[in-house]
Amino acid sequence: MLALLKFLQSLAKTLHSEGTPTQIGLGVALGAALGLTPIMNAHNLVVLLLLAVLNVSFGAGMLAWGIFVPVGFMLDPLFDRIGHWLLIDATSLRPLWTAWDNTPVLALTNFNNTVVLGSVIVWLVLFLPLWLASRFAVVRYRVTIGERVRESHFYKVLSASQFYNVYRWFRP
Amino acid sequence: MSTAGSVRSGDAPVYGPPAAGGGPPNDQAMKPRLAIFRWKGIIPLILGLALVATVWLLFADRLLRSSAEEAGTRALGTELDVATLHFDLVHTSIQLNGVAIADPFDARRNLLEVKQLFVQLEPEPLLEKKLVITRLTIGDVRTGTPRSTPARPVAAGGFAPSALHEMQQWAKQFDVPLLSLTPIDTIKSIALDPAQLSSIKAALALGQRADSTRTNLQRSFTSLPLQATLDSSHALLTRLQGVNVRTLGLTGARNAVADIRRASARVDSLKTQIEGLATSAKTAGDSLQAGLRAVDDARRADYEFAKRLIKLPSFDAPDIGSALFGKVTIDKVQQAVYWTELARQYMPPGLLPKPSPGPPRLRASGTTVHFVRPQAYPRFLLRRADVDVTVSDGPGRGKYVGAVQDATTEPALVGKPMLFAIQRAANGSAVDSLRITGTLDHAGARPRDVLTVQAGGMELPNFPIPGLPYRAAPGRGNSALRLTLAGDQLDAHWSLASGKLAWIADSAARKMNTIESLVAKVLTGVPALQMNAQIAGPIKAPKLAINSNLDRVVADQLRSVVGSQVAAAEAKVRARVDSLVDEKAAPVKAKIATVRAEADQRIADARTKLDAEKQKLDAQVKQFSGGLVRLP
Numbered sequence: 001m002l003a004l005l006k007f008l009q010s011l012a013k014t015l016h017s018e019g020t021p022t023q024i025g026l027g028v029a030l031g032a033a034l035g036l037t038p039i040m041n042a043h044n045l046v047v048l049l050l051l052a053v054l055n056v057s058f059g060a061g062m063l064a065w066g067i068f069v070p071v072g073f074m075l076d077p078l079f080d081r082i083g084h085w086l087l088i089d090a091t092s093l094r095p096l097w098t099a100w101d102n103t104p105v106l107a108l109t110n111f112n113n114t115v116v117l118g119s120v121i122v123w124l125v126l127f128l129p130l131w132l133a134s135r136f137a138v139v140r141y142r143v144t145i146g147e148r149v150r151e152s153h154f155y156k157v158l159s160a161s162q163f164y165n166v167y168r169w170f171r172p
Numbered sequence: 173m174s175t176a177g178s179v180r181s182g183d184a185p186v187y188g189p190p191a192a193g194g195g196p197p198n199d200q201a202m203k204p205r206l207a208i209f210r211w212k213g214i215i216p217l218i219l220g221l222a223l224v225a226t227v228w229l230l231f232a233d234r235l236l237r238s239s240a241e242e243a244g245t246r247a248l249g250t251e252l253d254v255a256t257l258h259f260d261l262v263h264t265s266i267q268l269n270g271v272a273i274a275d276p277f278d279a280r281r282n283l284l285e286v287k288q289l290f291v292q293l294e295p296e297p298l299l300e301k302k303l304v305i306t307r308l309t310i311g312d313v314r315t316g317t318p319r320s321t322p323a324r325p326v327a328a329g330g331f332a333p334s335a336l337h338e339m340q341q342w343a344k345q346f347d348v349p350l351l352s353l354t355p356i357d358t359i360k361s362i363a364l365d366p367a368q369l370s371s372i373k374a375a376l377a378l379g380q381r382a383d384s385t386r387t388n389l390q391r392s393f394t395s396l397p398l399q400a401t402l403d404s405s406h407a408l409l410t411r412l413q414g415v416n417v418r419t420l421g422l423t424g425a426r427n428a429v430a431d432i433r434r435a436s437a438r439v440d441s442l443k444t445q446i447e448g449l450a451t452s453a454k455t456a457g458d459s460l461q462a463g464l465r466a467v468d469d470a471r472r473a474d475y476e477f478a479k480r481l482i483k484l485p486s487f488d489a490p491d492i493g494s495a496l497f498g499k500v501t502i503d504k505v506q507q508a509v510y511w512t513e514l515a516r517q518y519m520p521p522g523l524l525p526k527p528s529p530g531p532p533r534l535r536a537s538g539t540t541v542h543f544v545r546p547q548a549y550p551r552f553l554l555r556r557a558d559v560d561v562t563v564s565d566g567p568g569r570g571k572y573v574g575a576v577q578d579a580t581t582e583p584a585l586v587g588k589p590m591l592f593a594i595q596r597a598a599n600g601s602a603v604d605s606l607r608i609t610g611t612l613d614h615a616g617a618r619p620r621d622v623l624t625v626q627a628g629g630m631e632l633p634n635f636p637i638p639g640l641p642y643r644a645a646p647g648r649g650n651s652a653l654r655l656t657l658a659g660d661q662l663d664a665h666w667s668l669a670s671g672k673l674a675w676i677a678d679s680a681a682r683k684m685n686t687i688e689s690l691v692a693k694v695l696t697g698v699p700a701l702q703m704n705a706q707i708a709g710p711i712k713a714p715k716l717a718i719n720s721n722l723d724r725v726v727a728d729q730l731r732s733v734v735g736s737q738v739a740a741a742e743a744k745v746r747a748r749v750d751s752l753v754d755e756k757a758a759p760v761k762a763k764i765a766t767v768r769a770e771a772d773q774r775i776a777d778a779r780t781k782l783d784a785e786k787q788k789l790d791a792q793v794k795q796f797s798g799g800l801v802r803l804p
Contacts, residue, residue, distance in 0.1 A: 038535045048220075052213035076536035087541045088527065097525075098543040104299035113530045115538030 019057040021142070025135030027051065027060030029127045034061070035068025036075070036126075037119040042109045060134070076115055079122060083114030086121065233257050240268075242532075247518070250276035250283070251323035264293045274323030275316075277507060282319055287312035297549040304549055308557035313572070342711075343506045364478055366752050371470035375757040378463040382763045385456045389771050392449055398778055401442050405435045405785050409792055417796050429796055436789045439782050446778045453771035460764045467760075471753050478745045492723035493703070494716060500635050501705040501718060505664045508655045509711070512612075512621045515590075521614045523584045542581075550582035570603070572596045589613035604629025604648075618659045625653040632670055640692055641678040644722075646670035646701050662711045668703040687730070694729040698722060 019027070033047045051061040072079075087097055101112050110116045149155050237257035244252035255270025268289040275283040292307035366372050408431055417425050520526060523544045530537035542551060559574040574594040580586045589611050596606040605628040613620045632646035649670030656663045675696040684692060703720035730738075 038533060040533070049217060052217045052220075053209055053211070054213075055207050055210045058213070073535060076538075080536055080538045083538060087539075088525065094525065094543065097541070098545050101543040102300060102545040102548045104296065107300040107302075110540075112543065113538050113540045115530060115536050118538075 013059060017057065017059060019060070021135040021138040023055065024057040024060040024138050025131040025133075026054070027057030028064040028134040029131040030054075030056060031061030031064030032068045032126065032130055033120075033123045034065035035070075036072045036123045038072075038110075038116055041116055043120060064130075064134075072119065075119070075122070079118030080114045081118065082121060083116070083118030086117055087112065087114055233259060236266075244273075245326055248273060248276070249326050249514070250274045251326065264295045264298060266291045266293070272317075272319075274319060276510070277503075279322040279325070280319055282317045283315065285314040285317050286310055287314075300549060301551070302549045303552045305552075305554045305557070308554065308559070308576075310557075310559045310561060313561040340506075342509070343502050364481070364748055364752060366756075368477070369470075369474045369749065369752060370477075371467050371474045371749075371753045372756050374463070374467045374470045375753065375760050378460065378467060379756075379760040379763060381463060382460055382760060382767055385460060386763075386767045386770070389449075389453055389456065389767070392452070393771075393774055396442065396445055396449070396778075398442060398446075398781070401438050402781060402785055405439060405789060408432065408435050409788055412792055412796075425796055429793060432789050432793050432796070436786065436793075439786050439789065443779070443782050443786075446775060446782065450771075450775045453768075453775065457764070457768040457771065460767065464757075464761060464764065467753075467757055471749065471757075474749050474753065475742075475746055478749050479742065482741070482745065492726050493705075493718035493720050495638055496722055496726075497635075497703055497705055497718050497720060498716060499638075501666055501707065501716065504653060504666055505655065505707050508623055508653065508664065509657070509662065512623065512655065512657050515612050515621065516614065516619055518581060519579075519583050519590065519612060519614045521584060521617055521619050523582070544582050544585060546585065548585065550580045550585045552579075552581040553586065554579040570596055572606075583612075583614035587615050589615060603627055603631070606630070619657075620659075621655075621657045623653070623655045625651075627651045632668060634676065637695065640688060640695070641680075641682055641684070642692060642695065643676045643678065644695075644701070645674040645676050647672035647674060649701065657711065660711045662708060662714050664707045666705045668701060670701045671699075673699055673701045690729060691726055694725055695722065698725055 017024070030047055030051050034044055037044060050056075051058050086093060097112060100106050100109075111120065233256070236259050237254050240257060241252050241254050244254075251272075251274040253270070253272040253274075254268055256268070258267045260266070268291070269287065271284075271286040271289055272282045273284045275281040288309075288311040290307070290309040290311075291305055294304040294306055297304045412428055412432070415428070417428075420428060523546065525544070526542045527539045528542070530540045544550070554576060555578065557574075557576045557579075559572075559576075561572040561574060572594055573596075574592070576592045577590065578586050578588045579590045579592075583590065590613075592608075592610050594606070594608040596603065605626075607626045608624070610623040611621070628650050629648055630651055632649045632651060634643045634645045636643050646668065647670055649668060649672075651666070651668050653666045654664070698721065701720065701722065703718065703722070705716070705718040707714045707716050709715045
C-alpha cells in the first residue's frame, strides 16, 4: 500500500512538475535503462550521470526506473536470446566484441554478458519511442485531465501527505 | 534533487494552468529558455560519489572478501573461506589472511589452510577485467587440517560441482571384485534368474536377427527373375531347335544370333546378381556366426556373474589385487583426475570465444562470453610464483619449496604449458621427502596433462582388508603416482612399497570361517607390501589392473587349500549357466545353420541352372555360326 501511495505521489509530482513534456519524456527514456538493464553495470552509472547533469526530469527517470524493473525481469529471457545472437551467433560481429572485450575500460561494461548486452540494445532501440510516447502522454494528460486532477480532493490529500512535503523540501 | 528542468531565476514556471480556452503548454515557446545542462546536478552527483567512496572505504574489503569466497567456492567446487581481505587500490595488491580450502572429498577436512597470501597485480590489465599477477607470496601453509564446522556442499550448477559429481559417478563405474571367503560347503544350490544372464539376452536378440536375415535373403532371392529368364531362354532355344540356318537367310540368321546373345546377356546379368546375393548371404552368415561367438563371450561373463552371486572365491591374483586395493586406488586417481579436469575447464585450449555462466544476481545471469585476442593479456596470468612454505603441524609438517609458472586462463595466448613443482626435504615427520611435479599443456588443440607425485619415507595410511577383520598397516614406505591425461586417454600408475607391513586385528573381531582363518593366517605372515596399480584407457571407460605380493600369496594359498572344492563348485556353476543358456542358444544356432544352408542351396541351384542354360545358348550359337562365333 505504501509503495502504491509512493508510486502515485511520484507519478503526480512528475506530471504536475514544472518540467516540459520533452524533459519528462527524456527522463523516462533515460530512467528506463535503470530498470530494463541489470543495475550494477557501468552503463547505468553513465545513465545516472546524464539524469543528473542533463536538464531532464530526474523524477521521471526515477519513476521510469521503478516501472521498468518488473518489465526488465519479465523480458530477461528475450534479452538473453538477443545477447546470445549478437555475441555468439552473429560471427561477423566477433571482431567488434573481441576488440571491445580487450579494450581498457570498455571491458568493464560487461557487454560480453548476454543479458546485459541484450537489455542495453533493447533499451537503445526503445529510447526514441519511449521518449516520444511519454512526451505525448504528458501533453495529452495536461490538456485533458491534468487541471481537474490538480483540483481534485485526492490530489490534495496526496500532495498534503508527508512524502510530498519531504519531496517539496528538495524541490528547487 | 531537481525533478524537472531547472528554471532560470525570475522566470515564470514552465508549467502552469492552461490559459482559458488555450491548448497544451507550448514546447516551442519553452525551447529558448531551456538549458541542456543542469550544472546544479553535479553537486548531488559529487555527494553521491563521495558516498560511494565512503562505502568503498568502509565496506570494500568486506564485499571483496565475500565475492572472493563465493567465486572461489564456485570455481573450486568446494568451500573457500577467507578470514580477512585487504585490497590496496593504490598499489594494486591484495592481502588475504586465513584462507581455507575445504577438501571436496572430505567435508570435515581442509585441503589447504594458508595464513597469509599476498598478491601483487599489474594495474593496466585490471582495466580490461584481467588479472595479471606479478608477485605472489604465500606464508604458513597447513594441509589436511580438521575443520571446526563441516564444509557446506556446493550448490549444483557450476562446473566444479558437476565435475565432482561426474568424478563420483566415474568412480562407481569400476567393477571392483569382492574378496569372497564364503565356505564352499555352504553352497547348496545355485538360484539363477535367466533374465539376469547377458548371454541369454544376446541369444534371444541373435535369434531375432537370424529370422530377419532369413526373411531378407528369401525376399532378395524371390525378387530375382530367375524363372522368367530361364523360361525365356528355354522358349528361344525351343523356337530355334531344328531350324536350318540356310532357310533363315542372312538376315534371319543374324536376328536369331542377336536373340541368343540377348538371352545370354540376361543370363549373365542374373549370374552377376546371384553372385552379389551370394556375397551378401555370406556376410550375413558370418555376422550371425560372430553373434554366436558374442553369445559365448557373454556366457563367460555369466560364469563370472554366477560365481560372484554365490560368492565363490577367485584364485586370479588380479581379482584379489583389485579386491584388496581397488577402492583406495580409485580414490587416489579420482582426486587427481578431478583436479586435472578442473584445470582443463579453466585453462581451455584455443582462442575461440568461451561462454561461461554469468554472475549470480537477482536478474537472469545470462551467459558471459570471453573474447580472446591474439597478443593480448589473458584474463588471468600468473607468470611465476616461487613459494616457500612451512607447514607447522600435521603429518606433513616441514619446509616445502614450490614454483608455478605460466598459470593462465588462455594457454593459447601464452603458448607455453603451465608448470608447477613442490618439493620437500626434511626428516622427522610423516614424510621424509615429497616431490610433486606437473605439466598442464593446453597450448595446442589436444591438451596433455602430466602429474607425478613421489613420496619417500612416508607414513602410509592403514587400510582395511575387505572381508577380513584386519587392517593392513604398511608403516613407512614409498608411494609414487603418475597420471597422464592426453586428450581423453587416461594412464595412471600408482605404486606402494613398504618393508614393515603390520597387521592389526579389528577391535570387534568376529569369528572367522575356515577360509577366512586360512587367508588371515597367510596374510598376517606377509612382512612387506609391494603394490602396483594402473588405471588406463579412455577417461569415460578406463580399466583397472592391480597386482601386489599380497594377492599372489592369497591366491596361492586359496588354490592349495580349497582349490578342488572351488573347482567343483565352479563346474557346478558352469553347468547351471550352460543349461540355462543352451536352452535358448541351441535353437538359435540351429536357426543360423538353417539360414546358411538354405542360402547356399538356393544359390548353388541357381548357379547350376544358369550355367546349363548358358551352355545351351552357347551351343546354339555355335550351331548357327558353324563354330566361327562364340558367345562372349
